[in-house]
Amino acid sequence: MKILLVEPNFPIPPKSKNHRDFLPVGLLKLASYHRAKRDEVKLIRGNQQFPDFYPNQVKITSLFTYWSNYVWGSVKFYKENYPKAKVIVGGIYASLMPEHCKQSGCDDVFVGVDERVEKFKPAYDLVDVDYQIVHTSRGCLRKCKFCGTWKIEPKFTSKKSIKDEICSNRVIFYDNNLLANPHITDILEELKNAKHNGRVVYSESQCGIDGRLLTPELAKLLKQARFLNPRIAWDHGYEQRYMIKKQIDMLVNAGYPAKDIYVFMIYNYEPDYYEMLKKLKQCKRWGVQIADCRYRPLKQTFDNYNPRKRQTNKEYYIHPRWTDRQIKLFRKKVRQQNIMIRHGFDHYIHELERQGARRREEKL
Numbered sequence: 001m002k003i004l005l006v007e008p009n010f011p012i013p014p015k016s017k018n019h020r021d022f023l024p025v026g027l028l029k030l031a032s033y034h035r036a037k038r039d040e041v042k043l044i045r046g047n048q049q050f051p052d053f054y055p056n057q058v059k060i061t062s063l064f065t066y067w068s069n070y071v072w073g074s075v076k077f078y079k080e081n082y083p084k085a086k087v088i089v090g091g092i093y094a095s096l097m098p099e100h101c102k103q104s105g106c107d108d109v110f111v112g113v114d115e116r117v118e119k120f121k122p123a124y125d126l127v128d129v130d131y132q133i134v135h136t137s138r139g140c141l142r143k144c145k146f147c148g149t150w151k152i153e154p155k156f157t158s159k160k161s162i163k164d165e166i167c168s169n170r171v172i173f174y175d176n177n178l179l180a181n182p183h184i185t186d187i188l189e190e191l192k193n194a195k196h197n198g199r200v201v202y203s204e205s206q207c208g209i210d211g212r213l214l215t216p217e218l219a220k221l222l223k224q225a226r227f228l229n230p231r232i233a234w235d236h237g238y239e240q241r242y243m244i245k246k247q248i249d250m251l252v253n254a255g256y257p258a259k260d261i262y263v264f265m266i267y268n269y270e271p272d273y274y275e276m277l278k279k280l281k282q283c284k285r286w287g288v289q290i291a292d293c294r295y296r297p298l299k300q301t302f303d304n305y306n307p308r309k310r311q312t313n314k315e316y317y318i319h320p321r322w323t324d325r326q327i328k329l330f331r332k333k334v335r336q337q338n339i340m341i342r343h344g345f346d347h348y349i350h351e352l353e354r355q356g357a358r359r360r361e362e363k364l
């Protein structure tokens with residue numbers, strides 16, 4: 001069999017291709033699964049034709065529901081160019097909105113996690129990365145209403161150990177709720193002692209850590225396991241500040257500098273702009289950075305947000321308690337405050353941001 005694995009042309013900036021937040025890890029596991037069956041596999045980003053490769057199956061991944069039009073574009077392209085191939089869509093959007101996805105014209109929609117494929121190691125040789133992805137658990141114990149995890153992965157499962165999986169000096173956890181793994185202490189102990197090619201291993205988590213599960217012992221172990229940039233979630237109102245402060249204190253006491261700690265905040269959501277400004281100022285007082293996330297409903301199928309234009313609900317989702325102007329202003333204030341925290345200034349200097357951008361460009 002010839003299998004074409006497709007990541008649609010999602011609007012990921014070129015410099016973020018292969019970024020740890022966007023690696024199509026499901027496709028990489030599928031590649032290993034098919035190779036084990038002696039199938040011929042090709043991984044492609046976007047829509048392309050191949051004169052010497054006519055696939056029997058085209059497997060397309062999907063991400064956020066509001067990027068569904070990129071998935072539809074790929075389905076159309078591959079159906080037209082390879083009419084004899086079976087086109088199957090899986091991933092987040094396909095799992096959350098299978099009926100909508102089916103209307104793209106694909107032959108099949110795969111919902112949820114494929115247990116047969118899950119046990120395979122991602123085929124990292126198909127991408128150029130200096131890290132590895134690890135899931136120590138699937139699902140989540142909680143049911144936050146803005147999150148689709150518990151719908152896509154309704155069963156919580158966990159691993160006891162990951163030491164035999166380590167094949168890089170940089171491990172990125174793709175767990176939804178890393179600390180919910182009942183074996184997390186053992187796993188962090190493994191990481192603390194892990195070496196690859198004679199060098200120690202660093203780790204990070206793509207998702208925030210669940211601060212309600214944090215203890216002083218776990219915070220210390222995270223630090224000893226060289227876990228970088230911990231992000232804790234502050235999902236609701238200003239009244240949660242005492243709880244958040246305790247979580248930050250645990251991390252600071254474990255040895256993390258405050259500026260390396262991030263507080264994850266969802267905006268354009270229930271707490272209004274003025275409440276979010278209070279949270280923002282509180283984070284400034286604590287000296288921690290903010291990882292912000294603009295809320296979109298789980299079944300939103302488009303997002304044409306443009307930070308440089310005035311827009312309406314027709315172009316992207318605006319929560320009834322927010323306005324377009326407030327959304328853009330909040331984003332800007334977060335960015336400026338993070339720059340100030342990183343550089344240790346008490347006011348924002350535009351030149352610093354320009355210098356940072358220049359340095360980032362030079363590095364590319």
Ligand code: SF4
Nearest residue numbers: 140142143144147176
């Ligand atoms: S804790 Fe995180 S992963 Fe779990 S349901 Fe809430 S937002 Fe989703």
